[in-house]
Amino acid sequence: MTEAPAGRPSGAAAAPPSIEATGLGWTYAGRRRPAIEGLTFRLEAGRVLLVLGPSGSGKSTLARALAGLVPHVQPGSWQGSLRVGELEVADTPARLLGERIGLVFQDPDSQLVMTRVDDEVAFGLENRAWSRTEMTARVPLALAQVGLSGFEHRSTVTLSGGEKQRLAIADILAARPGLLVLDEPTANLDPPGMYSVFEQLAVLAKRREHTIVLIEHRLEAALPLADDVLLMDDGGHQLAFAPAGAVGREAVELLDRSGAWVPRAWTGAGTSRAVERATARAVERAKARAVERATAPASQPAARGGRPADPSALLVEATGVRLEYPADTSGKRLALDAVSVAVHSGERIALVGPNGAGKSSLLFAIAGLLRPAAGTVRLRALPRNGEAVEPLRDPSRLRSSEIAARIGLVFQDPELGFVAGTARDEVNASARAAGGRTGTGSGGPDDLGADGALARFGLGHLAAEVPFALSQGEQRRLSLAALALRPPAVLLLDEPTFGLDRRGTEAVLALLDEGRTAGQAQILATHDPRLLPACDRVVALDRGRVVFDGSPAAFLAAPPFEPAEPWRDGVAPGPASTPRTAVP
Amino acid sequence: MSVLPAALQPTRDAFLTRTTPAARLVAGVVWLVASVVTLDPIVPVRLAVAAIVVLWLWSGLPMRRIPGRLAPLGFAVLSLTVFSILLSSANGDRTLSTVAQIGPARITGPAISAGIAVGLRVVVIALTTLLVFGPSDPTRMADSLVQQWHVPDRFAYGTLAAVRVAPFMAGDWATIGAARRLRGLAPRGPVARVREAGGRLLVMLVSSIRRAERLALAMDARGFDSGLRRTHFREVRTGWRDWLTIAAAIAVAAVALFVPR
Amino acid sequence: MKALETTKPAAELLRWRTVDIVVVALLAVAFGVVFWAWGTYVWAWGSFLGPQTESLLTGVWLLPAVVCPMIVRRPGAALFGELVAAIISALLGSYWGLDTLLSGLLQGAGAEVVFLITMYRAWNPVVAVLAAAGAGIGEAIHDLIVNYPGLDDAGRAAIGAAEIVSAIVIVGIGGWLLVRALRRTGALQTFPSGG
Numbered sequence A: 001m002t003e004a005p006a007g008r009p010s011g012a013a014a015a016p017p018s019i020e021a022t023g024l025g026w027t028y029a030g031r032r033r034p035a036i037e038g039l040t041f042r043l044e045a046g047r048v049l050l051v052l053g054p055s056g057s058g059k060s061t062l063a064r065a066l067a068g069l070v071p072h073v074q075p076g077s078w079q080g081s082l083r084v085g086e087l088e089v090a091d092t093p094a095r096l097l098g099e100r101i102g103l104v105f106q107d108p109d110s111q112l113v114m115t116r117v118d119d120e121v122a123f124g125l126e127n128r129a130w131s132r133t134e135m136t137a138r139v140p141l142a143l144a145q146v147g148l149s150g151f152e153h154r155s156t157v158t159l160s161g162g163e164k165q166r167l168a169i170a171d172i173l174a175a176r177p178g179l180l181v182l183d184e185p186t187a188n189l190d191p192p193g194m195y196s197v198f199e200q201l202a203v204l205a206k207r208r209e210h211t212i213v214l215i216e217h218r219l220e221a222a223l224p225l226a227d228d229v230l231l232m233d234d235g236g237h238q239l240a241f242a243p244a245g246a247v248g249r250e251a252v253e254l255l256d257r258s259g260a261w262v263p264r265a266w267t268g269a270g271t272s273r274a275v276e277r278a279t280a281r282a283v284e285r286a287k288a289r290a291v292e293r294a295t296a297p298a299s300q301p302a303a304r305g306g307r308p309a310d311p312s313a314l315l316v317e318a319t320g321v322r323l324e325y326p327a328d329t330s331g332k333r334l335a336l337d338a339v340s341v342a343v344h345s346g347e348r349i350a351l352v353g354p355n356g357a358g359k360s361s362l363l364f365a366i367a368g369l370l371r372p373a374a375g376t377v378r379l380r381a382l383p384r385n386g387e388a389v390e391p392l393r394d395p396s397r398l399r400s401s402e403i404a405a406r407i408g409l410v411f412q413d414p415e416l417g418f419v420a421g422t423a424r425d426e427v428n429a430s431a432r433a434a435g436g437r438t439g440t441g442s443g444g445p446d447d448l449g450a451d452g453a454l455a456r457f458g459l460g461h462l463a464a465e466v467p468f469a470l471s472q473g474e475q476r477r478l479s480l481a482a483l484a485l486r487p488p489a490v491l492l493l494d495e496p497t498f499g500l501d502r503r504g505t506e507a508v509l510a511l512l513d514e515g516r517t518a519g520q521a522q523i524l525a526t527h528d529p530r531l532l533p534a535c536d537r538v539v540a541l542d543r544g545r546v547v548f549d550g551s552p553a554a555f556l557a558a559p560p561f562e563p564a565e566p567w568r569d570g571v572a573p574g575p576a577s578t579p580r581t582a583v584p
Numbered sequence B: 001m002s003v004l005p006a007a008l009q010p011t012r013d014a015f016l017t018r019t020t021p022a023a024r025l026v027a028g029v030v031w032l033v034a035s036v037v038t039l040d041p042i043v044p045v046r047l048a049v050a051a052i053v054v055l056w057l058w059s060g061l062p063m064r065r066i067p068g069r070l071a072p073l074g075f076a077v078l079s080l081t082v083f084s085i086l087l088s089s090a091n092g093d094r095t096l097s098t099v100a101q102i103g104p105a106r107i108t109g110p111a112i113s114a115g116i117a118v119g120l121r122v123v124v125i126a127l128t129t130l131l132v133f134g135p136s137d138p139t140r141m142a143d144s145l146v147q148q149w150h151v152p153d154r155f156a157y158g159t160l161a162a163v164r165v166a167p168f169m170a171g172d173w174a175t176i177g178a179a180r181r182l183r184g185l186a187p188r189g190p191v192a193r194v195r196e197a198g199g200r201l202l203v204m205l206v207s208s209i210r211r212a213e214r215l216a217l218a219m220d221a222r223g224f225d226s227g228l229r230r231t232h233f234r235e236v237r238t239g240w241r242d243w244l245t246i247a248a249a250i251a252v253a254a255v256a257l258f259v260p261r
Numbered sequence C: 001m002k003a004l005e006t007t008k009p010a011a012e013l014l015r016w017r018t019v020d021i022v023v024v025a026l027l028a029v030a031f032g033v034v035f036w037a038w039g040t041y042v043w044a045w046g047s048f049l050g051p052q053t054e055s056l057l058t059g060v061w062l063l064p065a066v067v068c069p070m071i072v073r074r075p076g077a078a079l080f081g082e083l084v085a086a087i088i089s090a091l092l093g094s095y096w097g098l099d100t101l102l103s104g105l106l107q108g109a110g111a112e113v114v115f116l117i118t119m120y121r122a123w124n125p126v127v128a129v130l131a132a133a134g135a136g137i138g139e140a141i142h143d144l145i146v147n148y149p150g151l152d153d154a155g156r157a158a159i160g161a162a163e164i165v166s167a168i169v170i171v172g173i174g175g176w177l178l179v180r181a182l183r184r185t186g187a188l189q190t191f192p193s194g195g
């Protein structure tokens, strides 16, 4: 098929289009309920739209519709009309839409195609039949736009998460689309990575050369960029479409009730009552101990409430852990170096650090999944009533059945941990292995435990579904529900709240509180500074070494990273000073 | 995945790193065919020597890593040689004299030389493959096949994208095993082990399929299926080095085949 | 307002979408790695038991020829899958090197012929077994010419038979069960085989 590019001459910028939806609806093939229904709004050209809604409300579906992937690539049924500029999406071939629209997804690793940075940026231009001269001129410009000048010949494998995501933005900017659609572009990025992405977005927003549609859970960073907001409920319906500064009380309340995050600026009080309460309590506690903790040497076992810690309450002890991965070219790749951590019964630790600092690796080492090259990891179960305290043991020498009672680990990618055919069996499998109550999986009275655990996480209606067929947020909640029936002594969570809406986050925190009351030791690897105040201690890793071990208050007061601001507030700099109402 | 050999990359600029992958492929096939058409062991010996010289002088590949790379083949070469000798049809030929007698099996001279030829052939094939694929990365291979041989570009670049994300599978496999162990589901006994490996494989395939779906969606969002004829950012053109490489490969193959000992 | 159903006509189902290409390629890369590991760690030991026994292990090399087409149901999937898997195992440094490409081509072609005869319409276990046998025949043709040129007729017949039996058991039956298991996880929903 040889055709000249039909829309516009290659190399020219597309004008920012307006977006007009009228009764827009979409139902995925095989689903009965529409993913979105009855969306009706008009976004003027050159404005920034922020889409808010709980998990599963159809935000990503709207993004796909704007890029024409729905209905042209994915099967399903379409209703109503969606116009991007003068083009009706359902009647326009996806390739014509592709010339005007750029779409950035959540996971940078599954949207980069080529192995070298310049090849990667050129990929989309080659697809759109640009000439070599145009490409050679355009590629460095697009990279410069996201602050990646000089990266042309780097291998994409060696980029950090934030760099990869900015590269993904350069990829779509290169083709000079009029409309940018970004679907949670900063999930999984460390705070500086997120910062740099939002900085780029702020610059783009200010230039008004693009219409921008942004989907983000990190509202405090995203809201300052937005001109307009679209609020959706969990049925995929539109709650409101309004300028960001003029959202009605009622709509905010409905959004809050649907379980979504709500920007602090709108509620006055805060994003979520439960999170807010837990946070406030923790901040009080932290403040009380801040001075004492900040001055204590890092290696000393944690003292709780001013008393020296009870030595039998020590549940996890890692000393001088050194961990190496086999390197692909030459030498060893060091993931952890001389890392020592002690965690006591009833203690919750936040593990923070840049992408690649070794957080996941440390959790793996504690769980006995990776054998340290030097140093030791030892842990023990909680003594049950009356039993003697068991000695500390090396987790890598425990039998699989012994481990299950002692350690629970929720992986960064929950899908990889599933073992059963239905969500209910998934919960039962965990409980059975850990010697807890189990059901038969038949839905009979024995299953009350499992169904109760599912219901807690809002998964009751999905008990008989295949775990792999659940959405990302639902999968994460399922992996947590599986730990609810028979909580382990040591709970390790890798990014437990990423991509979760408010309701999901609250369910996680409630489960954590319960476990802590029962004496569980908890370690949370996280990029979300919002979680820190809810923890007792923060351990910061940088390039495999512990660079901080102390109270959240002390960490937030002086984050041991350069630059420090992103770690402190997790709120990216928006052009907050410039009120964004008028369209130039 | 520690069991896999690390990628072999040229460490310096060399003659072969400036040739196009397509030309090297032609040259490689010439040697492959030359080593397969006869059972005279002198041919693979000559080709193997030539391949080592080229590898050393003109490939840009680090020589010290080559033996490690070929080591896993040693065992298979040995067994193939032994069985080709034992089971050769020449052993049944009564006009040939017996060289050795192992139990009921009688071994003749031609059987031995043919067996050695078959074993050496494998060595030549392995070395040639290094010369074809070693000097440039998969991206250049795809560029070359698309621009020089007009391989359908959606298939070439789709495959390239898959090659890029494939290493994630190794990590997935390890993580899946870890998750199962932590959940108290590590297998005991051989039957449980096989079943567990099956379950693990299934989860890995499922997550790979999902990864591929996300990648395909991202590619489509960048116009991969636009129906336009793709242009090329990096041009690949057949140069004098390519012709020289092919001509040299043919010349060496002819010498190996036809020059009497 | 208008409603639009995007159910594809039959002709559309024969066209390769990007997702078909990438999924087949990724599975094939995985199979390529399996080939490499199988050849290096299993086959090398098995080969000490003699060519006939060894031939019983060859079925593993034919898995992409049946599994890939059974998932995406596009013409050429058997060939494409086998070729990519062969290239990957050659890249990793397999025993057979470039020759793998040739055998991959013949194996893929053997299965492709069977799917072509059904006009890419029938995707049941019987077709899977027949396609596996087709791939096995392709494999046998290649091996008898390249690997066992010096063998007597009885030996050749035994090897050919062993390879075809291996193909039917490992690939026809095993491959079909694998695709069925995948379908049950809901992972194939975007493919015609998922429904």
Ligand SMILES: Nc1ncnc2c1ncn2[C@@H]1O[C@H](COP(=O)(O)OP(=O)(O)OP(=O)(O)O)[C@@H](O)[C@H]1O
Residues within 6 Å of the ligand: A028, A029, A031, A035, A053, A054, A055, A056, A057, A058, A059, A060, A061, A062, A470, A471, A472, A473, A499
């Ligand atoms: N490919 C698909 N096939 C079938 N159903 C889908 C598909 N993608 C999404 N869905 C369903 O459509 C609904 C909306 O999903 P969507 O991904 O748009 O939600 P979202 O608002 O982006 O959620 P999140 O915040 O968790 O990303 C959900 O019920 C989801 O399960």
Ligand SMILES: Nc1ncnc2c1ncn2[C@@H]1O[C@H](COP(=O)(O)OP(=O)(O)OP(=O)(O)O)[C@@H](O)[C@H]1O
Residues within 6 Å of the ligand: A161, A190, A325, A326, A333, A334, A335, A353, A354, A355, A356, A357, A358, A359, A360, A361, A362, B171
């Ligand atoms: N399987 C592996 N093989 C080789 N290197 C690895 C492997 N897993 C991780 N690494 C490397 O080890 C280092 C630590 O990785 P780790 O995943 O522990 O970081 P992290 O702090 O969890 O990062 P993130 O915030 O991105 O999740 C990184 O440099 C990473 O590239």
Ligand SMILES: [Mg+2]
Residues within 6 Å of the ligand: A059, A060, A061, A183
């Ligand atoms: Mg989404």
Ligand SMILES: [Mg+2]
Residues within 6 Å of the ligand: A359, A360, A361, A412, A494
């Ligand atoms: Mg991590």
